[in-house]
Amino acid sequence: xxxxxxxxxxxxxxxxxxxxxxxxxxxxxxxxxxxxxxxxxxxxxxxxxxxxxxxxxxxxxxxxxxxxxxxxxxxxxxxxxxxxxxxxxxxxxxxxxxxxxxxxxxxxxxxxxxxxxxxxxxxxxxxxxxxxxxxxxxxxxxxxxxxxxxxxxxxxxxxxxxxxxxxxxxxxxxxxxxxxxxxxxxxxxxxxxxxxxxxxxxxxxxxxxxxxxxxxxxxxxxxxxxxxxxxxxxxxxxxxxxxxxxxxxxxxxxxxxxxxxxxxxxxxxxxxxxxxxxxxxxxxxxxxxxxxxxxxxxxxxxxxxxxxxxxxxxxxxxxxxxxxxxxxxxxxxxxxxxxxxxxxxxxxxxxxxxxxxxxxxxxxxxxxxxxxxxxxxxxxxxxxxxxxxxxxxxxxxxxxxxxxxxxxxxxxxxxxxxxxxxxxxxxxxxxxxxxxxxxxxxxxxxxxxxxxxxxxxxxxxxxxxxxxxxxxxxxxxxxxx
Numbered sequence: 001x002x003x004x005x006x007x008x009x010x011x012x013x014x015x016x017x018x019x020x021x022x023x024x025x026x027x028x029x030x031x032x033x034x035x036x037x038x039x040x041x042x043x044x045x046x047x048x049x050x051x052x053x054x055x056x057x058x059x060x061x062x063x064x065x066x067x068x069x070x071x072x073x074x075x076x077x078x079x080x081x082x083x084x085x086x087x088x089x090x091x092x093x094x095x096x097x098x099x100x101x102x103x104x105x106x107x108x109x110x111x112x113x114x115x116x117x118x119x120x121x122x123x124x125x126x127x128x129x130x131x132x133x134x135x136x137x138x139x140x141x142x143x144x145x146x147x148x149x150x151x152x153x154x155x156x157x158x159x160x161x162x163x164x165x166x167x168x169x170x171x172x173x174x175x176x177x178x179x180x181x182x183x184x185x186x187x188x189x190x191x192x193x194x195x196x197x198x199x200x201x202x203x204x205x206x207x208x209x210x211x212x213x214x215x216x217x218x219x220x221x222x223x224x225x226x227x228x229x230x231x232x233x234x235x236x237x238x239x240x241x242x243x244x245x246x247x248x249x250x251x252x253x254x255x256x257x258x259x260x261x262x263x264x265x266x267x268x269x270x271x272x273x274x275x276x277x278x279x280x281x282x283x284x285x286x287x288x289x290x291x292x293x294x295x296x297x298x299x300x301x302x303x304x305x306x307x308x309x310x311x312x313x314x315x316x317x318x319x320x321x322x323x324x325x326x327x328x329x330x331x332x333x334x335x336x337x338x339x340x341x342x343x344x345x346x347x348x349x350x351x352x353x354x355x356x357x358x359x360x361x362x363x364x365x366x367x368x369x370x371x372x373x374x375x376x377x378x379x380x381x382x383x384x385x386x387x388x389x390x391x392x393x394x395x396x397x398x399x400x401x402x403x404x405x406x407x408x409x410x411x412x413x414x415x416x417x418x419x420x421x422x423x424x425x426x427x428x429x430x431x432x433x434x435x436x437x438x439x440x441x442x443x444x445x446x447x448x449x450x451x452x453x454x455x456x457x458x459x460x461x462x463x464x465x466x467x468x469x470x471x472x473x474x475x476x477x478x479x480x481x
Contacts, residue, residue, distance in 0.1 A: 014104055014186055016116055017062030017094045018082050024090055025060075028053050034081065036090050045084045052077040059085075062094045065116070087113050089233065093151075095187060105187060106154040108143075110232045111450055114150040118189030123174040127192065128200040129167045130208055132218055147225035148461075149194040160187065170200040212462045215408040220416035221461060224404075228465065229383075230450030237387065237446055282431045285440025285474035286390040288349075293395050294439060294472050296352030299345075300365075302471065305433045306331055307343055307426070309363045318410065330362065332429040335418035340406035341426055342463065344370070344456070346380050346397040349472070357455060372455040379451060384470055387444045394442075395472030399452060400426060402466045423467040430469050440474025443467070 020026065024036045029044075034053055036043045048056075055078055056063070068079040085091050086109070093107040093116050107116055121127070133146040135155070142161060144153040155161050163180055177183050191197040198208050207214045213221075225231040235241070272280070311329045318325050327337045334340070343360040345367065347353050357372040381393035388394075400423055408415040427443045434441035447465035458464065 012098055014095050014097050014184060015064050015066070016118075016186070016190075017064045017096070018059060018086070018091045019062045019094055020059040020085065021090045021092065026053070026056055036085065036088070043088050043090065045081060045088075048077050048081055049074070052081060056081055059091075062096070065093075083115075086115055095184075095190070103156040104160060104184065105156060105190075107151045107190070108154060108233065109151045111150040111230065116151075116190055117193050118186050119192040121173055121185055121189055121192065123172075123177070125173050126170050126200045127167065127173065127188065127197045128170040129164065130196055130198050132208075132213075132216075132221060133196045134218075134222075135161065135164060144191075144196060146194070146196050147221045147231065149196055150231075151194055153191070153194075153196070160184070167197065210459075210461075212405060212459065215405040216461060217408070217413060217415065219413075220408070223416055224464070224466075225449065225460070228447050228449045230448040230452075231460065278432055278436055282435045284442040285434075285472075286388040286442050286470070287475045288390075288392065288395050288440060288470075288472035289475045290349050290392065290395065292473055293349040293351050296350060298437065298439065299350060299353065299396065299471075302433055302437060302439065303343070303360055304365055306429045307341075307360065307362050308365050309339075312363070328363075332422075332425045334422045334425070335407065336410060338406045338410070338418075338422075340403045340419060341422055341466075342401045342403060344399040344401055344452075346377055346399065347395075348377075348381055348393050348397070349395040370456060376451065376455045380448075380455070383446070383448060383451075384444055384468060387446050387468075388442055388470060390470075394470030396470070397444075398430070398469045398471060399447060399465050400467035400469065401452065401458075401463050403463050404461065419466055427467060427469055430471070434471060440470075440472055442470045444470060 020036070021038075023038045025038075027035050027037050027042075028050075029035055031047070033047045034045045034056070036045060051074055055074075059082070063078075063082065068075060068082060070076075082091070089109060089112050092109065094103050095105040095107065096103045130146055130148065132148050133144060135142055135144050138154075142155045144155060144164065155164075159180075159182065163176075163183070166176075166179070173185075173188075188197060192199070195208070226234070229236050307330060309328045309330055313327055315325050315327060328339050329337070330339055339362075343362070345358045345360060347355055347358060349355075353367075355377070357370045357377060358367040359370055360366075361368055380399075381397060384390075384397050385393045402419045402423075404415070404419070407418055411418055430441055431443070444467075447468050449460045449464045452458070452465045453460045456463075
């Protein structure tokens with residue numbers, strides 16, 4: 001007598017749930033509005049009904065996104081509330097099994113407004129890990145990241161890490177299903193939507209669907225996105241993260257032991273040259289005199305002195321069978337005469353020039369207006385004001401952007417480092433010119449690459465910020481460094 005055939009176990013789809021950032025709690029205000037509160041910091045989310053507030057209490061452990069799909073007034077209110085939390089970066093997302101409620105993956109957004117949307121996958125699809133995706137240890141966790149992705153994925157199930165390792169080679173979904181009994185198509189769809197995975201059926205392994213990505217080395221794109229703002233949620237700037245771990249290094253390095261040659265005895269004292277005097281007078285100006293702003297004529301002179309194209313020429317092919325290459329000369333040095341840097345000016349207060357965003361056409365020595373919203377311009381100026389610790393926005397904020405492909409087309413492994421060296425050369429040129437003209441300037445160490453992309457419509461990996469400089473007429477009592 002044959003044993004009864006076992007019924008195949010039914011796969012239960014995992015649940016995606018939104019969860020409030022653990023540092024925050026939701027509080028109903030006296031006026032009926034709801035605020036997300038963490039210590040003394042709060043974010044007002046608007047007015048919602050008491051039932052919506054009660055239901056939002058489930059965000060402490062996880063509110064299934066499927067519960068937001070209803071058409072009732074209550075469901076729509078709840079959806080708006082959760083979306084606003086997402087816009088402020090106050091959510092993460094659990095992907096968990098309804099059988100045991102154990103997390104398979106926790107998704108941590110890296111950009112404001114991230115919302116998990118699994119891409120559709122068919123049995124015939126072939127997928128492979130993006131060459132920019134990487135799995136690393138963070139504390140006691142493993143996280144999957146990519147500079148292209150809007151979120152990182154904290155891996156809670158070791159079996160998922162094994163599946164990811166298998167995806168280092170293109171795999172057909174139908175074959176994966178046979179190899180991995182608990183294959184999670186929802187997770188693969190989320191990874192595909194985040195560009196952690198790519199469809200490999202159309203021969204897109206090299207450029208991943210965007211020819212501009214061909215020009216990027218892995219380490220360069222990671223460094224660009226992680227050393228700027230806009231595409232990660234890590235602390236940025238003067239956080240003094242190691243103040244309690246070790247003492248600061250001294251301002252001046254202790255001398256090496258050995259025979260010392262005192263250079264003051266070699267060169268007799270003499271009056272400083274105009275250039276030496278200019279170098280010593282250079283300083284950072286963070287506060288500007290808005291009653292006496294910079295003038296358009298001064299701005300024109302500043303840009304002409306520092307960044308204007310002085311000459312252009314063509315060379316033969318740099319490589320056998322390659323195209324003819326064009327070059328230019330400008331007042332500051334640049335790696336390989338590539339001159340990949342572009343200037344974008346956010347003008348807040350300049351006599352003779354309207355508020356707005358402008359691109360400096362270095363070849364034509366002209367400003368070209370770019371249609372950016374007042375909200376975007378305000379966000380850009382406020383970020384610069386905060387970064388400088390200033391009492392007001394800069395009169396002109398110069399964003400230094402790079403056309404990355406101009407450098408990486410030629411240089412391997414060192415492309416991004418060359419760009420940053422060029423930025424340093426240009427910023428020193430800015431400082432010296434501003435000092436010589438009696439203007440104030442201040443280099444700014446941060447920039448938001450996603451905000452810039454939104455203002456210009458340029459993809460962050462095609463042309464994006466690599467430096468900023470505040471310019472204007474300084475106050476007499478402005479801070480300096």
